[in-house]
Amino acid sequence: MHVVATAGHVDHGKSTLVQALTGTDPDRLAEEKARGLTIDLGFASVQLPSQRGIAFVDVPGHVRFLKNMLAGVGSVDACLFVVAATEGWKPQSEEHLRILQLLGIEHGLVALTKVGQAEPDLRELARLEIAERVEGTFLAGADVVEVDAVDGVGLDELTAALDALLEVTPTAADHKRPRLWVDRVFAAKGAGTVVTGTLTGGTLRVDDELVAEPGGRTVRVRALQSLHAERTKVGPGNRVAANLSGVSRDELGRGDVLVRAGQWHVTRRVDGSLTVLDSLDHPVTRRGAHVAYVGSGEFPVRMRVLGPSEIGPGGAGAVRLHLPVGLPLLPGDRFILRESGREETVGGGEILDVDPIVPAARATPDRDVGRVIAERGRVDVDHLFRLTGERREPDVGRWAVAPAVLAEAREKVAAAVAAAGSVGLDTASLDEFGRAVLATLDDVTVEAGHARPADAADTLEGHPFVAALAASPFAPPDPDGVDRAELRELVRRGEVVEEGGVYFAAAAVAAAAAVVADLLAASPDGVTVAEVRDAWGTTRKYAIPLLSHLDETGVTRRRDDLRIAGPRLEQVAGGSGS
Numbered sequence: 001m002h003v004v005a006t007a008g009h010v011d012h013g014k015s016t017l018v019q020a021l022t023g024t025d026p027d028r029l030a031e032e033k034a035r036g037l038t039i040d041l042g043f044a045s046v047q048l049p050s051q052r053g054i055a056f057v058d059v060p061g062h063v064r065f066l067k068n069m070l071a072g073v074g075s076v077d078a079c080l081f082v083v084a085a086t087e088g089w090k091p092q093s094e095e096h097l098r099i100l101q102l103l104g105i106e107h108g109l110v111a112l113t114k115v116g117q118a119e120p121d122l123r124e125l126a127r128l129e130i131a132e133r134v135e136g137t138f139l140a141g142a143d144v145v146e147v148d149a150v151d152g153v154g155l156d157e158l159t160a161a162l163d164a165l166l167e168v169t170p171t172a173a174d175h176k177r178p179r180l181w182v183d184r185v186f187a188a189k190g191a192g193t194v195v196t197g198t199l200t201g202g203t204l205r206v207d208d209e210l211v212a213e214p215g216g217r218t219v220r221v222r223a224l225q226s227l228h229a230e231r232t233k234v235g236p237g238n239r240v241a242a243n244l245s246g247v248s249r250d251e252l253g254r255g256d257v258l259v260r261a262g263q264w265h266v267t268r269r270v271d272g273s274l275t276v277l278d279s280l281d282h283p284v285t286r287r288g289a290h291v292a293y294v295g296s297g298e299f300p301v302r303m304r305v306l307g308p309s310e311i312g313p314g315g316a317g318a319v320r321l322h323l324p325v326g327l328p329l330l331p332g333d334r335f336i337l338r339e340s341g342r343e344e345t346v347g348g349g350e351i352l353d354v355d356p357i358v359p360a361a362r363a364t365p366d367r368d369v370g371r372v373i374a375e376r377g378r379v380d381v382d383h384l385f386r387l388t389g390e391r392r393e394p395d396v397g398r399w400a401v402a403p404a405v406l407a408e409a410r411e412k413v414a415a416a417v418a419a420a421g422s423v424g425l426d427t428a429s430l431d432e433f434g435r436a437v438l439a440t441l442d443d444v445t446v447e448a449g450h451a452r453p454a455d456a457a458d459t460l461e462g463h464p465f466v467a468a469l470a471a472s473p474f475a476p477p478d479p480d481g482v483d484r485a486e487l488r489e490l491v492r493r494g495e496v497v498e499e500g501g502v503y504f505a506a507a508a509v510a511a512a513a514a515v516v517a518d519l520l521a522a523s524p525d526g527v528t529v530a531e532v533r534d535a536w537g538t539t540r541k542y543a544i545p546l547l548s549h550l551d552e553t554g555v556t557r558r559r560d561d562l563r564i565a566g567p568r569l570e571q572v573a574g575g576s577g578s
């Protein structure tokens with residue numbers, strides 16, 4: 001299935017041709033039928049003999065309805081460009097071609113219509129004019145098929161040409177992130193709100209939960225149709241009618257857009273390229289009431305030209321656009337810029353940055369993902385995906401990191417580890433990024449929440465304070481002059497036990513427990529502090545914290561003034577060898 005838009009000057013026979021090809025009159029409004037003029041978008045589809053499907057979006061040619069034309073051509077795959085042989089190239093032939101070119105449409109063919117009303121030399125003239133006008137555009141070298149829809153001439157040739165065109169026209173890509181720009185909303189009897197649009201980017205399914213932007217309202221897909229048939233899912237590159245719950249008809253309109261939650265960066269400020277039409281008779285500056293046409297929508301924008309203050313006719317540059325509402329946009333999206341005061345099409349371009357963070361005076365937008373990372377230093381890869389549409393493997397942790405920033409961070413963390421010496425750097429002192437960087441350092445080992453240089457000799461081995469504690473187990477020295485970090489590390493390692501500000505060798509605690517176990521074996525009803533103190537041969541100053549430690553570790557417990565067996569006494573008694 002391909003979605004193909006018509007294009008061309010008013011009255012040149014676009015709608016007549018669509019009807020001749022599909023059997024459906026795309027002009028659905030009574031006023032359109034009465035005036036013989038297309039006002040708004042029309043839709044009709046057909047299956048070619050090759051089984052290829054075409055969904056036509058028929059646009060109005062009249063300049064007054066240009067905004068409706070713009071709402072329809074944003075997401076199409078190709079165009080059927082119509083020029084009447086009787087009139088030849090006209091202003092909206094030119095304007096439509098420029099717009100399609102700026103929107104990045106790459107495939108199309110030309111139907112030279114009303115040939116039954118044009119003498120051969122007039123047809124030849126029209127052909128020559130078309131060839132000249134499409135030079136340098138996507139229509140250069142395209143088939144020009146002569147038809148007369150009223151006389152029924154050339155329709156088989158046109159069908160064959162459409163088939164050949166679609167054969168080389170890629171179908172819309174599936175990036176697993178559907179986006180449906182709404183071009184019509186109506187209330188269906190008994191079915192609630194229905195929106196239609198050309199689906200791109202991914203598949204929609206019945207029961208999908210979607211977000212409507214602007215506004216962020218959550219809606220659910222109750223039912224789907226494509227080409228008037230009920231579907232449980234519809235892939236990208238199709239016309240879709242989605243019946244939604246959770247929203248009323250007047251809460252949505254043309255230019256709104258449906259996406260899945262969390263997949264898009266919803267933005268009110270973008271940087272983009274701008275190519276100015278060479279038919280313009282003045283340069284483009286920030287002055288003027290500019291309107292950007294993005295997706296199916298029309299948005300008044302504040303615009304600033306980046307770099308030089310103006311872009312001349314036929315020139316190109318970069319601009320920053322401030323949107324009145326948040327939209328889910330992506331680099332590569334195209335827009336058309338018009339000036340509403342003069343009612344003229346200024347030009348158009350490609351969105352390059354959906355979250356510009358560099359001030360306008362210095363911004364140099366492009367599609368380079370590396371720039372997006374460099375400007376930020378580091379970016380969460382999920383966020384980067386929303387900003388650029390590109391999936392990157394993280395450089396570190398969950399981040400894509402600019403090379404210079406990564407090198408500096410590695411150096412900084414490595415220096416902090418080196419400075420911490422064999423005590424190690426407490427990894428809790430680093431932020432999440434710092435810890436992720438740490439994990440990339442080869443010559444660092446992380447153990448029990450502390451990072452040390454892998455080759456560092458263990459300067460805590462045979463620590464003099466540990467030796468001093470061991471030499472005087474039950475009356476240990478104060479840790480005066482001992483490095484606090486070293487002391488903490490010795491405690492963490494379990495070589496030293498701290499209780500009430502007093503430090504004991506681990507072996508002293510074990511020995512003390514064994515002594516108490518012996519005492520309690522002799523006096524199961526309990527022992528006094530004084531008895532324990534004497535058995536340890538120490539003073540209250542050391543006996544009290546040591547006993548507290550035994551209480552805390554479950555070796556002993558208090559009963560009134562006595563200590564009795566705690567739940568863990570068995571273990572130390574068993575280990576005492578007594």
Ligand SMILES: Nc1nc2c(ncn2[C@@H]2O[C@H](COP(=O)(O)OP(=O)(O)OP(=O)(O)O)[C@@H](O)[C@H]2O)c(=O)[nH]1
Nearest residue numbers: 010011012013014015016037038061114148149150
């Ligand atoms: N003889 C002849 N008349 C045609 C042909 N195509 C269109 N017409 C007539 O030209 C008039 C305009 O045709 P439309 O199909 O409405 O033209 P359009 O391009 O859709 O016009 P807009 O949508 O208003 O831009 C109608 O009266 C058609 O009957 C053709 O191939 N031959």
Ligand SMILES: [Mg+2]
Nearest residue numbers: 014015037038
């Ligand atoms: Mg028409």
